[in-house]
Amino acid sequence: MDCFLKLNKIALSLSNLRLNSSKYVSIIRSTSYRPICLTAANRDLTEFFDDKKNWGAQEVKSGRSWTKDELRIKSNADLHKLWYILLKERNMLLTMEEESKQQVRLFPSPERLDKIADSMENLECVVRERNRAYHELETGETGERPGKLTTGVFGLKYYQRMCEHVIPKFMNTKWNEKRKEYHFDKDVEQFLLKYREKLYLQKRRKQARDFNHVIGLLNRFPNMDMEVLKQHYPDVDIKKAKNSRKYGGHFAPK
Numbered sequence: 001m002d003c004f005l006k007l008n009k010i011a012l013s014l015s016n017l018r019l020n021s022s023k024y025v026s027i028i029r030s031t032s033y034r035p036i037c038l039t040a041a042n043r044d045l046t047e048f049f050d051d052k053k054n055w056g057a058q059e060v061k062s063g064r065s066w067t068k069d070e071l072r073i074k075s076n077a078d079l080h081k082l083w084y085i086l087l088k089e090r091n092m093l094l095t096m097e098e099e100s101k102q103q104v105r106l107f108p109s110p111e112r113l114d115k116i117a118d119s120m121e122n123l124e125c126v127v128r129e130r131n132r133a134y135h136e137l138e139t140g141e142t143g144e145r146p147g148k149l150t151t152g153v154f155g156l157k158y159y160q161r162m163c164e165h166v167i168p169k170f171m172n173t174k175w176n177e178k179r180k181e182y183h184f185d186k187d188v189e190q191f192l193l194k195y196r197e198k199l200y201l202q203k204r205r206k207q208a209r210d211f212n213h214v215i216g217l218l219n220r221f222p223n224m225d226m227e228v229l230k231q232h233y234p235d236v237d238i239k240k241a242k243n244s245r246k247y248g249g250h251f252a253p254k
Helices: 002-032 044-048 068-072 076-102 111-138 173-178 186-220 226-232 238-242
Strands: 147-151 157-161
Touching: 044 076, 068 111, 076 111, 186 238, 226 238
Parallel strands: none
Antiparallel strands: 147 157
16 A cells, blocks of 8 residues: 555656646746747738839849859859749749730830849759759769650651650550651651751851851951951851952952
């Protein structure tokens, strides 16, 4: 009987100790620190619109887009923050563009959308470079989704990204209907012949335009830097342009 009473006393003391300790812990937790909120002020739907001082303006000044060299020196956390800043800016510009269409007004400085798109594309390329380097170091593979060059139904090649399917390829009728492979066809071969001819003529016209433009630059600015000219027009032969009959004009300077 005495042992039973002693065990009851020990159990009661342990329960009281647990209750007291939980109270102390709650008191300590409530008094030792205070949560701080660092979230930006919530401005509701006004963040989808530009600043009021830019409403009705003919031109809105903006900087240039982010380059890859500038983004490569940023940390992953900075790139993550910058991505969402660019995303919010793009959503705001798209909202203002749609509002300008509804109001039948000109959208000021539409090149801002192009700058945002270039910046986001460069940022994504930098992140992909880092992921590829990390996976190649750890696993020896790129870590990106594999793909292959396939030929479409019109005989044109495109890059197809591979993905996993539950149903095998020969049983997946829906996938086979969407991904029709190329088979020899006389009409398709005629189309490819005309298409390649069109691309060839476009390339020849571009080369002729660049060649004549370089000759015009040499006639107007004979003392210009040839290295800079070669960087801007790498496909043009500068010596051939100087030997052309169009170079130098129709008279010789005295």
